[in-house]
Amino acid sequence: MDTSVGPTAEVDSKQSLAFNTLTFENRLRQPSEFAEIAVEIRRDIIRSLVRAGSGHSGGPLGSSDIFAVLYFGGIMRYNPSDMHWNGRDRFVLSAGHMAPVLYSTLANAGCFPKEELGTLRKFGTRLQGHPGRDMHLPGIETSSGSLGQGISIAVGMAISDKLIDRNDHCVFTLTGDGELQEGSVWEAAMAASNFKLDNFCWLIDNNDCQIDGRVPDVMNVYPIAEKCTAFGFDTFVADGHDYADIMRAFDRFRENHVNKVGKPTAIVFRTYMGHGVSYMNDKFEWHGKPPTKDQAIAALEELAGNE
Numbered sequence: 151m152d153t154s155v156g157p158t159a160e161v162d163s164k165q166s167l168a169f170n171t172l173t174f175e176n177r178l179r180q181p182s183e184f185a186e187i188a189v190e191i192r193r194d195i196i197r198s199l200v201r202a203g204s205g206h207s208g209g210p211l212g213s214s215d216i217f218a219v220l221y222f223g224g225i226m227r228y229n230p231s232d233m234h235w236n237g238r239d240r241f242v243l244s245a246g247h248m249a250p251v252l253y254s255t256l257a258n259a260g261c262f263p264k265e266e267l268g269t270l271r272k273f274g275t276r277l278q279g280h281p282g283r284d285m286h287l288p289g290i291e292t293s294s295g296s297l298g299q300g301i302s303i304a305v306g307m308a309i310s311d312k313l314i315d316r317n318d319h320c321v322f323t324l325t326g327d328g329e330l331q332e333g334s335v336w337e338a339a340m341a342a343s344n345f346k347l348d349n350f351c352w353l354i355d356n357n358d359c360q361i362d363g364r365v366p367d368v369m370n371v372y373p374i375a376e377k378c379t380a381f382g383f384d385t386f387v388a389d390g391h392d393y394a395d396i397m398r399a400f401d402r403f404r405e406n407h408v409n410k411v412g413k414p415t416a417i418v419f420r421t422y423m424g425h426g427v428s429y430m431n432d433k434f435e436w437h438g439k440p441p442t443k444d445q446a447i448a449a450l451e452e453l454a455g456n457e
């Protein structure tokens with residue numbers, strides 16, 4: 151009996167620690183079409199982290215649904231075969247430690263071979279533990295990881311696009327919620343509002359966790375949405391694991407941009423750290439560690455049942 155094809159082989163490949171060549175197009179989709187993509191992003195996060203033996207699991211897994219919609223739902227404009235295309239929108243991962251989700255997303259978009267994900271954190275790799283622009287990985291717009299600085303760079307990009315080059319490019323940035331404790335975040339927010347950056351979309355991964363515990367137990371940042379509004383943002387709160395809700399939030403940003411409302415947009419995504427892998431779900435202890443091989447296999451088995 152040939153066991154190399156058919157459902158059994160398919161399940162095995164989904165649970166395998168090996169990378170595949172599957173990629174996805176960036177196009178308008180129905181909400182039901184994103185689960186398959188988000189699961190593939192999560193699988194590749196697990197596969198890369200278990201090889202690295204270090205790195206961040208919780209934030210990347212928890213934000214995978216947001217990345218699936220942003221990069222594969224026709225929201226971001228980019229060309230996977232030319233990530234320097236001048237007409238592209240920009241994305242800056244201000245929470246640079248969440249690099250595995252960005253790398254996995256870019257590889258699943260076809261920006262570079264998926265097997266390169268297996269070099270995460272290795273000596274000389276383009277996939278450093280935090281994104282490095284000088285590594286020349288397609289899709290990395292800037293180095294990031296010093297928290298609070300990525301959003302400031304992104305605001306600078308948006309100022310350049312809107313006020314200097316006067317093009318229609320959009321700039322997206324994602325910060326964590328623990329990152330909101332950095333004062334420079336709010337300087338950037340103040341500037342985005344001051345310069346009426348309706349081409350700027352600030353995504354906040356509000357999983358209520360950071361490396362040392364629950365966010366309010368370390369330094370309270372709430373109420374987040376009210377703060378963003380007070381800083382002049384058009385602010386939405388969305389369920390970061392509900393594809394229809396994520397799409398609605400991005401649609402509102404796109405309306406703001408097209409209609410030139412003269413305000414930046416903030417989207418507070420309510421998420422769970424480690425979402426998709428039950429033993430990590432909502433546990434801050436998974437902020438900064440990788441799964442063991444047995445844990446990775448268990449995670450892949452669970453994800454195989456969640457498409």
Ligand SMILES: [Mg+2]
Nearest residue numbers: 326327328359
């Ligand atoms: Mg957090």
